[in-house]
Amino acid sequence: MFGWKNSNAAAAKLPSPEPSDVPAPEGPQRQDELMRRWIAFADMQQRVIRTLVHEIQQTSAVVETEADNLSSRFQNLAICAGQQTERVESLSRLAIGIEVDGEAVAIDRIAVLLEETLSDVVEKILMLSKDAMSMVYALSELSANVDRVDSCMEELNKINRVTNMLALNARIEAERAGTAGAAFRVVAGEVRELSGATQRLSVDMATELKAVTEGIADGHATLQRVATIDLSQNLMAKDRLQVLMEALIRRSGNLTEVVADAMKEAEVISADVAGMVTGIQFQDRTRQRLEHVVDTLRVVDEALDELKTTTAETLDVPVAETPGDNEWVKTMLDRFTLGDMRSRFVAQILEGRQPADHVEAVAAPSTTGTVELF
Amino acid sequence: MQIQIDRTSGQIAMSGEFTFTDHIPFKQMVTEIFAAPGKAVVIDLSRLDFIDSAGLGMLLLARDEAKKTHRELILRGPIGQVKRMFTVTKFNTLFKVEE
Structure with missing residues (x-):
């Protein structure tokens, strides 16, 4: 009846439910039991x-x-x-970029914009340097021209002094000639007047030329100050900014x-x-x-x-x-x-x-x- | 700055620092070298240590002079700060720059 009793595993672990010391009944009595x-x-x-x-x-x-x-x-x-x-x-x-005025701008695009802007600045610095040096050369040439005009004025003064001397001598000789030198005296007077006018004009021109010379010298000095401002550090700023942007792009990547x-x-x-x-x-x-x-x-x-x-x-x-x-x-x-x-x-x-x-x-x-x- | 001119070969060697203060001797040199007949003019920069923005401007004026006389101006062997300035200003697009 107890099927588990015939199981090897159950038999090894569980005790038999039937008492071993009780004698087994026989026939119908055993069946009832x-x-x-x-x-x-x-x-x-x-x-x-x-x-x-x-x-x-x-x-x-x-x-x-x-x-x-x-x-x-x-x-x-x-x-x-x-x-x-x-x-x-x-x-x-x-990580890709920043937002400017509601528009997403990639880091590499910022680098391109910066490079374009800096290149433009560098180009303008070069043009400025070139034009400044060109003006320095032009003013130097102008200064040399003024010097030459000054030399001409000096020569003109010498001629005027000689003319004045000739007019004076002619007047002396006319006086010596008496009435016969009356006409010569008039000419000598006219020449002297002309020499005086030329002398006054020469003085005026010298004054004006001096003002021009001083103006050129001032302009040259000013231009020299402009031209001697070294913009090489500003140019190199582009180099440094490019290095920074490259680092920024690498970091972004x-x-x-x-x-x-x-x-x-x-x-x-x-x-x-x-x-x-x-x-x-x-x-x-x-x-x-x-x-x-x-x-x-x-x-x-x-x-x-x-x-x-x-x-x-x-x-x-x-x-x-x-x-x-x-x-x-x-x-x-x-x-x-x-x-x-x-x-x-x-x-x-x-x-x-x-x-x-x-x-x-x-x-x-x-x-x-x-x-x-x- | 020191300038050495080899008139036979048309080569110029510049050394030291090229700044605004050198504009008179540089102008004389340019006038002299382009007045003489020849083809290309080579400026050797391998011993030039420094150049400022005025120096760059003077090189650009020299380039204009070369164009007037249909000559080529070659910049040779820039090093250090001079080479970096040439790179930043993209001088290689304006001149023939030889390493």
Whole structure:
């Protein structure tokens, strides 16, 4: 009758439910005895089945609660991962360039604009330097021309002095000639007047020429100050700015690469979290499977109940539980490593108590973050 | 700045620092070298340590003089600060610059 007795594994670990020192009855008496023992065993099986049903239901409820918690947490994690991905995307846009007047300008475009502007400045500095030197040369030439005009004026003064002297001599000779030199005297007077006018004009021209010379000298000095301003440092500023921009472009490139990697990882994390949420939602299938198991056990329980009643009706003497029938259950319960589970099984199977609602007690370890060690 | 002129080969060697203060001897040299017949004029800059913006302006005026006489002005062997100034101002687009 006890099929498990013929199992090698059960035989090695569980004691025989039959007492070895009692002599075996014979005939109909033996059959009655075996039937009573079967009924007692079926009774015990029912207790085990009901305990198992209750345990499965409680465990299923705990798993469902925990799965819901986990699912909720993973959904929060998925939202955070999505937000993180958006932030990384935003960072990616920041790494590429800057925003000016609502328009995104890439770093490399800034470098091009800067290079164009600086090249224009350099070109203008070169033109300025060239024109300044050209004016210096032109003023030097003008100064030389003025010097030559000054020499001419000097020569003109010499001629004028000689002319004046000739007019004076002619006047002396005219006086000596008396009335015969009257006409000559008039000519000498006219020449002297002409010499005086030329002398006055020469003085005026010298004054004007002096002013021109001083103006040229002042202009030359001013231009020299302009031309001697060394703009080479300003030119080299372009060189330094180009080096800085190249470094900035390299930094931007590196940052873009890092952000791109972070973006990929953020997407992978989002996908993984989404997958985990989906996976946890499949817990519903586990609950359904456990319900099927519970349903099956209940059917077996009902069948045992029915068979037990039918068998008891064939017996004259009522069936009483024998102490030996509990031994194999006790031995089985000794193998339990979870203390609280063992206590529940002892109370319900051996002591026949009704199962208590202990969902919170079972679920406690996950909320407190501890587990029972064995 | 020191200027050495080789009239037979049309080569000029400049050394030291080329600044505004050198404009008179440089002008004389340019006038002299382009007055003489010849083809290309080479200015050796391999011993020139420094050039300022006025020096660059004078080289551009020398280039204009070369164009007037249909001659080529070649700048040879710039080094250090002079080479960097030529790079920044893209002088190689205005002159034939030989390394």
